[in-house]
Amino acid sequence: MRLIAIGIGLLLLLAPVTGVAAADGSTQDVALRITVVTQNGDGVGNAEVTVTYDGQSQTRETVSNGEVLFDVPKGADVKIDVEHPFLVRNNAATVTDVSDGDEVSVTMYETASASFTVEDGDGPVADANVKVRKANQLPAATGTTGSDGSFETGEIEKGEYTVTVTKPGYFDEETTLAISGSTTETFDLEQGSANVQFSVVDSHFEDPQPLEATIAIDGVGSFQTDKNGNRGVTLDVNTEYTVTVSKDGYDGQSGTLTVGETDKQLTYEISRTPELTLEPANTQVVVGQTVRVTVTDEYGEAVEGATVRVGGTDAATTGADGGATVEIASAGDVELEAVNGSVTSDSVTVEGVQAATDAPEQTTTTGTTEQTTSAQATTAADEGGDGSTPGFGVGAAVVALLGSLLVLQRRRA
Incomplete structure (x- = not known):
């Protein structure tokens, strides 16, 4: 029994050293042995060693053989700094996940x-x-x-x-x-420069299209690309620049450019600023009738799935051809617009017109008709001589007389 009691006592005494967890669950300390040596492996005494871990630190001096012991939490990551009057170390040493019995050798020069x-x-x-x-x-x-x-x-x-x-x-x-x-x-040092070839294209198309755009380089200036979307600029080597690419109607692009010691080529891809255009087939519509509208995007391409609003109320959704049909239910100006995600078109005004309900009046004047008929008869009489044979007058009589004379002449002969 005495031997068992002595054994249990020894275990309890050794518990802090071997890292056995305490009753409250906290981690116990373990011994970390550090040896400071010269480049030749000789121990360095009187070196000041500081260990840092979990926001805490301890400082002690090495003994003549260069050794020093520290109690540190088991599993801690420890940073080790060493100072000495005649020796130096460029960087601190480190040991991670410390366990009992770990030994670290730190060389000084x-x-x-x-x-x-x-x-x-x-x-x-x-x-x-x-x-x-x-x-x-x-x-x-x-x-x-x-x-x-x-x-x-x-x-x-x-x-x-x-x-x-x-x-x-x-x-x-x-x-x-x-x-x-x-x-x-x-x-x-030698100053130098490198040529940077910029290219700007519209990435919307399967075959990207070159763009005439503006390239702004902070501290240098602004430059225009040519019709092929290209522009070369000479910039300092080993220098970082902020570059912004812009064009009216397009979403620009901005970023950092680091120029090394050789020429380089960069391509910037930009696309048009998203927008919607709504076009009605007619700008005047009879109330109660419908009008066909077409919605296109910034590239003039049909937009499927866009919502068409009439007077601020959702009325239809565009199909694959970008078209939709909406009813004009009231007279006067009616506002139409299209919405697709976060993009809204400009409003378009369509006029609702009331349908006509009465037939136009017809006016007949008998007296006027009779006068017109009489006048026509009189004219015919004047032209024909007796009013019964239009066109048979003086001219016809002369022609008949000449014919008779010609017949008599032939008989005499």
Whole structure:
């Protein structure tokens, strides 16, 4: 029994170390062993180690063999920073999902520093971006040059680095450099430009159609594409621009353009701003009768499924041909419009006209008719001589006389 009691007691004493959950469900701490060593693997004593996790931190010094122990929550992600008077480390070490018995070795290096000067053909280059990075590591130093074109890394690990210098409008400069002690280096940047060929097309068609459009580039200016939708513009290398493409009647396009160190070609596809057009077959309709309307889109194509409203009330839906028939139920001006999704057409006015109900009056004047008849008879009498044979007058008598004379002449002969 005593042995059982002793065993249970030992388990309870070891519980915090082995990460056994507490009765309230919270996670217990586990031991994390950290060893700080030199590049040659020698332990580093008197190094100040700070561990950070879950918004908390602890700081302790290593013993002569470079070791230090921390109690941290089991499963935590821990960041490890180390400081030493004569050694340095560029980036913090990390350990994720800590478990009991984890050991981490953190290597420190001899200190070094570098001073860079960036120039072009006209002298120092200010605001150039500098990045100093060891292979397979995060950058050890980053920043921009001052007005005199200089940049200081501060204390970094001794070793071989890739140094990259960039600035908009210049070709990138990159070199591999061994940094030890106090290293100095000068970088010469070269300005450059690249040609960007812009094309703007209407993407609505199966074969996109070129468009004469406006291309606006912030900080540069505005340009017009030609009839083939093309325009070339010379822009600075390694520079980011905001480009806006626009054309009347079209939905424009805006975005960021990054120009590298080579020429490039870009195509912008835009389409007409959505709109509806409603056209009635007649603008005057007898009340109670119907009128045929046609709905087309911004490209003049029939719109199926559009709602036609009469006086603000839904009245019909267009078919595949874009057509619909609606009734004009009242006299006077009636407003018609079409709606398709979020797009509404302009209103069109159709006039409702009342149908005629009375026959037109006919007027007959007997006296006038008789006078007209009498006048016609008189005229006929004047032309015919006796009014009974129209057209047989003086001319006919002369012709008859000449005929008789001709007969007598022949008999004498």
